[in-house]
Amino acid sequence: MNSPSRTARATFRAATVTDIPTLVSLVESAYRGESSLAGWTSEAHLLGGQRTDVRGVTAALENPDGRMLVAESEGEIIACCQVERRGGHAYFGMFAVRPTLQGGGLGKTVLAEAERLARDEWGVDEMRMTVISAREELLAWYVRRGYVRTGETAPFPYGDESFGLPTRDDLEFEVLVKKLG
Template sequence: MIGPTTRISTLDDLPALHRLIERAYRGETAKVGWTNEADLLDGQRTDVEELTEILTDPARIMLLAEDAGAMVACLQLVDEGGGTAYLGMLSVEPELQAGGLGRFMIAAAEAEAVARFGADTMRMTVIRQRPELIAWYERRGYVRTGETEPFPLSDERFGLPRRQDLEFVVLAKGL
């Protein structure tokens, strides 16, 4: 078995990329996996317009993993400048979660952030109400910075909150 390979997503990947992200984060399909936001948020996770913005911005990329020709995982990397990269939107096909793809993608993202952006720090935000996911990232070496950021509660582009106390905690790791 060869295993997954990574590459930078292109505009041709938009339909499959969008489908993967929505399956991983929202609705009944997301509940197949061990981690999702389906109990916290309804609506969409992203849209084709946002993904197009990411793919056409030189400071941002979508890194994707393919296995046997199928897209199985993706994430966004952003060059925030000053040696910091941001990792977001990590998505793993729900049926394949808990099989090591998330760890594979984190390692690939860290290497890509160093090579592409010259990053020495990776930063991310995770919804505070997802303690199991925060703990998973902490096991990968990420630490809470003590900072929080507001969740865009009134922006339907990021979902429809089921509760009004959602906020992000900031995690970081030296690369």
């Protein structure tokens, strides 16, 4: 099958159980290892090991208060994200765009669809997320999309290999928030 163009147009749907292996591969390729270096979201300089696994994607998919969204082009999954309802706000995570398609606007489209879902389908007026604070370029990308750096942090789960193998000892998560109304 031909690779989608760099400015691929996407259609969205909820992920299914049959998508799990593809989603694990997509998330891994966007953040870890050699393939991640084709895009700008790589965390390979901060973390080795895995970014997610079948168990993590399955849990997100089966969460009754959440949805795994996939973006497709020409029948191929090219991006994904997790959106989870948490009381009066939504949480955005497990966001990945195929590395060779990064930088062409697809990420903005996926983020906008997640915000639309949270606002229009769930009726929440705020989206939250956490980003590794050492990822200044990624934090700046979210700020340009209306997210506010709250100054609130959460510790990185050192010792939990399901989050990866840190290459440094100063990692933490920063909380970002956007009003959706």
